[in-house]
Amino acid sequence: MELYLYTLPIVLAGLLQGGYFVYTSAILNAVMLIGIFVCVMKNKKVYLAFNMNLLSIFIVCLMYFLTALWGIDSGMSLMGGVKFLPLLLWFLLIAGKKDRKERLIETLPVLGACMTLFSFVMMQFSIFEKSVSVAGRLAGFFQYPNTYALFMLICLVIAVDKLNWDKIDWLWCAYAGIAVFGIIMSGSRTVLLLMLVLGAWYCVKRKLPGKVLLMAAGGCAVLVVLLWITGVGKEVLIRVFSTNGSTFWGRLLYMKDAAGMILTHPFGLGYYGYHYLQTSCQTGVYSVVSVHNELLQLMLDVGILPAILFYGMLVKSCISKNVSGRNRLLLLIVILHSLFDYDFQFLVIGMVVILLLEDENVKEISISWFTRICSLFAAIGVMAVSYRTGLSDYYYMKNMPQKALKTYQGNTEARIELLKKADTVKKMKRISDKIIEDNSKVAVAYSARAQVCFAEGDMEGYIKNKLIAIQLAPYQYEEYEDYLDTLAYAEGEYLKGKDTKSAQECVKRANTIPGLLNDVKEKTSSLGWKINDTPTVLLSHEKLELIKEMEKKINE
Known part of the structure; x- marks a missing residue:
């Protein structure tokens, strides 16, 4: 029962567009608050990790709410607070549970394989194609190929780490193969490059037999040829090997323009603040919600200090000897990729990262009846706010701006859509x-x-x-x-x-x-x-x- 309690949030985040939208966060908030309450009522105690991880995640989540006081748009800032609150709740839910964290990590390749296979099949039907792909690129349930590719690279590293080359487990080989297939079909050049670099490093480190290397290289070559001949992945392969550098220059342009905004707004602009201020500060033609660099995005949203604290937390665990080599490698991959994309806007990536962090200074705290009752009322309040903002976001996504504003007046995006109509x-x-x-x-x-x-x-x-x-x-x-x-x-x-x-x-x-x-x-x-x-x-x-x-x- 407890395993399902801890597995459900991360599965839901993966299924619900990777946890990108506010309405998915509202669902996750409700699920995890109920989970925490059940654990507290059952055990009459909680485990809290009093460390840099708790401090960093708490401050970032708190600042998303506080920027409503000085941000560009207070209504949208509140929605941002609701969106990122699941990260704090997830951290509290699994604090001190090392064994369950490891089991969840080992479950990721299974979830990734299922998502890839289902998505690829759905992609063949026009009625489902847009739900799992973008411009012919496989995107899983995330609806964004690059973050989906990062998730599959995480799954690949976990699967390969489980392999024993003296006695090959073909199930883990299958998970690894499906992950490679997903990465290629995503068309993400950054993740593909990371995969090739990691593959070369792994071969040198493990000193794999030539037979194994030949099989792996041959398998990848056959896969690419089949994708090209059948036409299934032809567009993706053309994109992967394209020399058009517009995307790269675009990323640099976003970052350059964002740097100026950060210097003039060191305490953050609030959720969506960058998007609204962008048009008056940009030095090129583009329109994006995120800057495609999560360090800069955090600085833009909640300020310089919280962003540095958050990335300091990641680096600390990445170099800690108390963290396994596999987890440190995974953290390094996420850190590097997040500097060129908006990975943490998808809560599932943040939830995976929390599983990888160093678990230290965990203390058991008994919870009195009074505290439990107060916590219950606080949870109900959070769920009520999440419900209104989440439902408003859902109506907006379904092109019903009038209902969105009736549910929550602070949804500026819905009001803009209503203005256009x-x-x-x-x-x-x-x-x-x-x-x-x-x-x-x-x-x-x-x-x-x-x-x-x-x-x-x-x-x-x-x-x-x-x-x-x-x-x-x-x-x-x-x-x-x-x-x-x-x-x-x-x-x-x-x-x-x-x-x-x-x-x-x-x-x-x-x-x-x-x-x-x-x-x-x-x-x-x-x-x-x-x-x-x-x-x-x-x-x-x-x-x-x-x-x-x-x-x-x-x-x-």
């Missing part, structure tokens, strides 16, 4: 005003407010809000064209009404647009020109002619 000026005004009240960094809200002002005949208000929208999202070229078209229309209306002064103002504003685009060109970094999506920094010939036509009209 607004079909009247009144609705647009009400929704955009509320977004700006809660979060002053949402460009689309100012763009909507500009449309409202234009509909109400307030051209001055239109120009003011449109320029704010452009300032917040300077790489949105469509905004410049819309601005110019509106100015041209307004000029015509003013001239009809014999209002020459206002018409001249429209022409004057139109002539500033090429300069605004030139500012974008000057702002764009060298990395911004190396990725596939480069900025449009010149008006089209048609739009330049429109400006000339506006000048001609005013001079007639």
Whole structure:
């Protein structure tokens, strides 16, 4: 019974998109709080590890909640607190249980193999394909190939560690083979490179017989050939061997831009704060929720010190002699990969990492009836908050923004989606005003407010809000064209009404647009020109002619 209690959370995290979304965290919070309560009621005591691990995880989780006080968006910050709370609960649930941790670690290759086989079969049916793959790349239940590949690499290392080359266990060989298949099908070049480096290191360290090396190399070669011939993995293999460096340069661009935000916001921006501030600080064309570097992401979300503390915890266990060689290797793999992707946004990776950490200074603490009752009420409160934010996130993911906001008013993403669907000026005004009240960094809200002002005949208000929208999202070229078209229309209306002064103002504003685009060109970094999506920094010939036509009209 207890084994199922400890296995269920990590299985659920894996099944529910790797624990990426807030609604999956709400489910995990409920499951683990119930699990902790059952253990406390049964044993009348708990095990707590009073060490750097507890301190680091507690501070990171706490800071996700506290950033609601100063972050970019307090409502989304609360959702971030709910999202990452399962990591603390998981740490508390398995504290001091070394044997069960080891059993859970050895279960991972089984779970990974099942996920890979089921996903690959589902991938062959168009109705399920998008649930387990992205652009032809196998993604497991995570719906993100790179993190799925990292999980399978973890499974591979565990499986290979169990192999005894004097007496081969074919079941563990099968788990290892399925893991290799999953990594190749994921198309993750970073994980594939890590796998090859680890494979070479392992062969040298273990001094494997030539027969075994030949079998392993031959097996991989046959697998690649079969994937190519059958066409099943052709697109993936083309991507793996592609020399297009846009993804790499993109990662560097995200990190470079993020570094500037960190220096100006050392205490963090809160959950989704980076995403909202990104448009005004970026030096290239991109739109991402995460910076693809978890050290920087933690600094952006909760501040510099908590991020350093968290990674210090990982490094400490990675070099500790009290941690097995296998677990230290796994921690090293996760640390390295997390510096180039957003692994910890998937809670299943964080939960696996907690299983690998050094277990020290564990103490048994008796729990009184009073403490148990107080803890029960606290747990109910946490579950209530998790329920509202989680359900709101679920409705948002299912494209039901109205229900999402009815459940939880702080879901800014749902409100933005609702704004995009607004079909009247009144609705647009009400929704955009509320977004700006809660979060002053949402460009689309100012763009909507500009449309409202234009509909109400307030051209001055239109120009003011449109320029704010452009300032917040300077790489949105469509905004410049819309601005110019509106100015041209307004000029015509003013001239009809014999209002020459206002018409001249429209022409004057139109002539500033090429300069605004030139500012974008000057702002764009060298990395911004190396990725596939480069900025449009010149008006089209048609739009330049429109400006000339506006000048001609005013001079007639």
